[in-house]
Amino acid sequence: MPATDPAHPHEHRGGPDHDAGAAPAVLRLTFDGRPVTAHPGQTVGAALIDAGVRSWRSTRRNGRPRGLFCGIGVCYDCLITVDGATGQRACLVAARDGMVLTPGEPARPAPAEQPGGGDR
Numbered sequence: 001m002p003a004t005d006p007a008h009p010h011e012h013r014g015g016p017d018h019d020a021g022a023a024p025a026v027l028r029l030t031f032d033g034r035p036v037t038a039h040p041g042q043t044v045g046a047a048l049i050d051a052g053v054r055s056w057r058s059t060r061r062n063g064r065p066r067g068l069f070c071g072i073g074v075c076y077d078c079l080i081t082v083d084g085a086t087g088q089r090a091c092l093v094a095a096r097d098g099m100v101l102t103p104g105e106p107a108r109p110a111p112a113e114q115p116g117g118g119d120r
Contacts, residue, residue: 025040027095028097029095029098038095039095045067045078056078057080057103070091076089
């Protein structure tokens with residue numbers, strides 16, 4: 001019989017018969033080779049902030065550190081590489097068990113147009 005609270009008999013509180021397919025209570029990720037934990041429903045950015053990581057990329061021009069800024073996917077300051085996919089917004093990517101996170105590369109400026117060049 002499921003464990004219930006007498007005040008709320010219809011709420012399931014887990015217990016020995018808890019669904020074995022449920023998400024783990026703690027997700028294990030790695031960032032730049034070091035272990036980081038996250039909770040189900042947390043974004044990669046939130047997990048990094050919880051782990052004390054405040055920046056994970058730098059600006060292309062001056063090398064200034066960047067991490068979470070807007071937190072809603074508008075500013076692109078939180079770009080990170082997730083499982084080999086570059087340019088992911090850490091504030092929008094949901095943490096998953098086993099993720100491998102690496103610092104984002106500084107964005108590269110567009111190549112300068114060559115003299116006499118057109119659309120090639």
